[in-house]
Amino acid sequence: MFKRLPGDEARNLVSTTPDTAVVFRPAVLKTPALVTLLVYGWRFLAALVRTIWKHPVAVAVPAALAALWAWHGWPLALSVLGFVVMALLGWAFTDRSSFARLIGWRLLAWWRLVSVYRRHWQPVMDVSGLARRVHGRDYLPRLVRVQCDGWADRITVRMLKGQAVKDWADRTDNLAHGFGTTSCRVALVKGGRLLLTFPRSDPLASPIPALPIPNEPTVGPVEIGKQEDGQPLRLKVHGTHVLIAGATGAGKGSFLWNTIRGLLPAMRAGLAEVWALDPKLMELSYGRELFKGRYAADPAACADLLDEAVTVMHKRAARFAGLQRSHVPTIEDPFVLVLVDEVAFLTAYQPDKQLRHRISAALATLATQGRSVGVGVMAALQDPRKEVMNIRNLFPDKIALRLDESEQVDMVLGDGARDRGGLADHISPVPELGAGVAYMRLETSPDPIRVRAAYVSDTDIRHMVSLFTERGEAA
Known part of the structure; x- marks a missing residue:
């Protein structure tokens, strides 16, 4: 409840004399000087106690220097201050990370509070x-x-x-x-x-070169780039499905190839397989040898490959029933990642209605039942409208690269994502600044995070293919 102020009573006065101004003088209460002093003294004492409680070190240092000055004179106090400053500088140069964590960031926070935010x-x-x-x-x-x-x-x-x-x-x-x-x-x-x-x-202002191929086989999370805070970006691919959306030239291929790059040791060890659907015949065809024959570009071949993945999923589900609820990659039952580049061509723009229905049904089946048996789907598209991709809500993890319209952000990342900071429509169209930059919304958090995938060049892909075939495991 808000308190009624004395001036508010003027609204309740009515004058019957025309052209007569209503003059209202609120009652003045004179507070004794002693009460005023007690109130201000109490506020000062409370603020002092609160400051000592919240900032003990910041209060103790000047208090100790003042005590030295009072008891032993200013030369000793000045010498102690110089010694402390030199010790802190030595600490900062020898172990910058611990100094920043314990001292540096706190000093910066205090300075930013005083000079920027409180001001x-x-x-x-x-x-x-x-x-x-x-x-x-x-x-x-x-x-x-x-x-x-x-x-x-x-x-x-x-x-x-x-x-x-x-x-x-x-x-x-x-x-x-x-x-x-x-x-x-x-x-x-x-x-x-x-x-x-x-x-x-902005740690993401410059392109990130291709990351080293991991030494140990793993099915994820695989490191594919950086987060906005400078930490490594690790994408979960096993036990989930990933939807990637972005305009032409936004960098969807960076996420696809970095995922393949991170899974390459597991593919060598037989713990993972990547099945690639490439209806554009541009992105994934460059390294088709990596997929050991699990590559399709023709729409009919894409439908057959998806049906085969559904068959593998159903057979595993029948064997796992009553025995295990989650998948552990083995040579007998490797993790299968189905990569679909430009999925809209197969689900919306495919002129053959029968093929379109087969592909949509297979993708929906994999997206609803494949997680627990080790069959994941990573799909990329340009147009995120529902009539183009009507199963986008079946993908728990979503990535939005540069988009053309603000409404598309919520289409990809979910309702309210743009209000929470997912400004995918503001990503720069300049390749050096915006290629591979995206906002990612994970199943575990509703808040989108800004990331950038490393750039895997044609030379890097050729090196991957060469390395893979040199070990005698390519087709």
């Missing part, structure tokens, strides 16, 4: 419309904490009572430009609290 908090909240003025009283969201790392500032905010996450998600551009950054992400921490992420740098 501009009220004007940004007012202009963006996140602050409220009710009955002459201003209400501001509370800035709780600032944390920094090498990539971004993370701001914990307590919303006003009655605000929703969408109120903040709709104003991410206002927040980003208000605090001098290029973008802002909004995530819900718990009821009433938000985490605002303001990137300070």
